[in-house]
Amino acid sequence: MKIIDNLEKIHTPFTNAVITIGNFDGVHIGHQALFHEVIETAETIDGTSIAMTFEPHPIRVLKPNHHPPLITLYEQKAELIERTGMDVLICIPFTREFASLTAKDFIADLLVRRIGMKAIVVGEDYSFGKNREGNIEFLKACSPEYDFKVIVANWIWMNRTYADRISSTKIREFVTDGKMIEAEKMLGRHYQIRGKVVIGRDRGGKVLGIPTANINLHDELCPKTGIYAVTLECSGKQYNGVANIGYSPTFKDHQFTVEVHIFGFDDTIYGEIIRVNFIQRIRDEKKFSSISDLIAQIKQDIANAREILTT
């Protein structure tokens, strides 16, 4: 997949460009369906499949105080889009100036003239441009003049058990509630966080005999506090483990941490970026009256996580 992060770098339009545009936070199965529609349409006209997204997320620019944590940061989003098989990812540096483009200029100057759009695939509630004046009706009204097709993809709904429409908002709610299995169904994969391993309180190994890698999260959405069965990728290898997110209420420092006890691993990995996949929430964090009770519980958590991860 070719990644273009500067529109000036597009010197000639793409061949028969088929485009979908969005923030695609999470690259969930609804987004994936849009990408597949784009790829199929592009195949019928020997065209180029293109995803267009924005960085930073427009809400961060337009409402700087309103700061929803993201399901996928840009790097992971680009990786996931690449995996769907798209030819090109255009990442527009989002600014207030860009936001003030009218829908008409966006279509005529950017999509049609510069990119060479022959078809656009949109979800049912798609809108764009200054004041969101561009919508499906508007796209359809412009299409004869600029000679492109508008393809409206149907919404994807979960089965009867999950009667809700798939959306990034819904996934954020699931993750915030610790409902990792529900989140997984809408994402089409496990919820993952990435972060750098930092020096912790040096207590897990020394005091409890259960060492943990402490992870520094950036802007990513953090699951609800509690204990989770996880898998992780570090130094190019896969491991199983158990994660604790929270304040370790048994101790007095009341410091928020995300930490993982990695099974069969006792290297020092400070500074490495690790990826943690959340499989299932096991329990709430608790305040224990003695360290030995805490240790016994953590051993039980490890056994439970092993059980979850092998079945």
Ligand code: RBF
């Ligand atoms: N600390 C608590 O105070 N209460 C808990 O319920 C708790 N559960 C944990 C479960 C696991 C699997 C792990 C790895 C840690 C847990 N901790 C808990 C955090 C523990 O106190 C922490 O790892 C050490 O204090 C080192 O910082």
Ligand code: MG
């Ligand atoms: Mg630690």
